[in-house]
Amino acid sequence: MTNILEAIYAIIQNPIFEIKSFYTGRNRANSVGDALENYIKDAFANSFHINDEKERMKLFNENFSWLGSQNNPPDIMIKGGDAIEVKKTQTANTNLALNSSYPKSNINSSSPMITQSCKNCEEWTEKDLIYCVGHTTDTTLKSLWMVYGNIYAAGHETYERIKNTISEGIDTIPNVEFAETKELGRVNKVDALGITNLRIRGMWQIQNPRKVFSYLHIPTEKKFELICIIPTSNYNSFDKSSKNKIESINKVGFTIQDEKVKDPNNLAKLIDCKLIKYII
Template sequence: MANIINAIINLVNNPINHLTEYYQGRNRANNAGDALEEYVKDMFSNTFEMAEDERLERISEVFSYLGNNSNPPDAMLKNGDAIEVKKIESFGSALALNSSYPKHTIKSKSSMISKACKEAETWTEKDIIYVIGIVDKHSNNLLHLCMVYGLDYCASEECYSRIKSTIKNGVEDIQGIEFTESKELGHINKVDPLGITYMRIRGMWGICNPLKVFDYIYKRDTTKNFSFMCLINCDKWNSFNNCQELVDLSNLVDTLQIDDVKVKNPDNPAQLINAKLITYYR
């Protein structure tokens, strides 16, 4: 079963900076965003340099679901974690999540996920990995890659759903309008006296990128062409059976490092969580 440890090992062993050039040359992507998603598939399935038919077969063995931009997540590992991929163009940029609020974990009963995702395998809840790539808008080079778990990055669902429900309930209390349920926050009909105007209400969520959120434990070396940062809480780290492979690789590769750190609990910053900080550069 593939996991985030495999992905890190494969990233170190297969250095690719020119994402668009690499994946366009194999007719797999037309832009940097698509190329980043293909790169993430290759990292988790170790399909770099494979012939396309072999690659597709291997990807189908590793992933139970590959999604689209309309519904989270972007992918799910078979019997493993969910994955959400985001491309940004600067180190200060926030992540645009649109109508989907941040995910501490992802649940099969969520109205935001597709039927295909719900039925991809037997599951009720998965941890979610946010994979953020910073791509230079001029050269399309991958400058930095970051992987963090929603567990360590986002508050629990109740934090966000409470805000959503409060806004929705407030709109419903407005007198003289017709409120309709929708996948968005709501749909208001008959706003005007003729009853011909409607209004859609939708949330547009965003979140600071992990480089800013975790700047108290990690600072990127701006002199390097490419850098990588991954944060895994110790409970999650201890659940994997292949961590020693990554430890052994870090003993061979000088620029790959694993450190013990403490990070703030997203639900209660007064509490600190033990975690592993994995960094790499080239």
């Protein structure tokens, strides 16, 4: 089964940074955003070197149970493993736009944002979530941060409390017709003719991990940076073969070290993590 350590190893062994031309040449991308998603899939499936589309699809089928839909998280689910959200920014430190989906420490199959197809793609109730945040130009991948949601975002109840309070407040507006919705609220027939509806949507953002974890890494002007922050408990859960593969890397610019990060739910606590970098 693949995991984040296998993906890190594949990225280091396949130094592909001109991702737009790499994937456009294989008829797999119309934009650098499409190219980034393909890059992450290939990293986790170790399929960078696969030109034959049938063989690549077979590898995806072996490794993934879900490959996402346009407006519903997650983008990727590993069979029996983690879920993955891919985010692209073209300004290094810009906030990440999450739109109507608040930040997730993990994902649950009971979430109303999860499609029925995703719920049924394998036997699962909860998965850890990896945010893969790529900083790109129009053509090139400049940096990639891979961060677990449970050290990046607070627990679901933090965001649900805000969301529910807003929705309940909207419901108290008198003399309007409310409709069932997964958004913050929806008001139908606002005017006398009953021809105008109002959709009330949340537009969530979260700070870029480059800013959130600036106490662990100061960005450089090098060609490419790969920065991965993995809770030690997650790291220890991976296969010994995956850990041996990562720990045996002997390349200039590669480091792995023990660090501590702030607990998103309690600033008085720290969480043990592995900080993995590859800077060239």
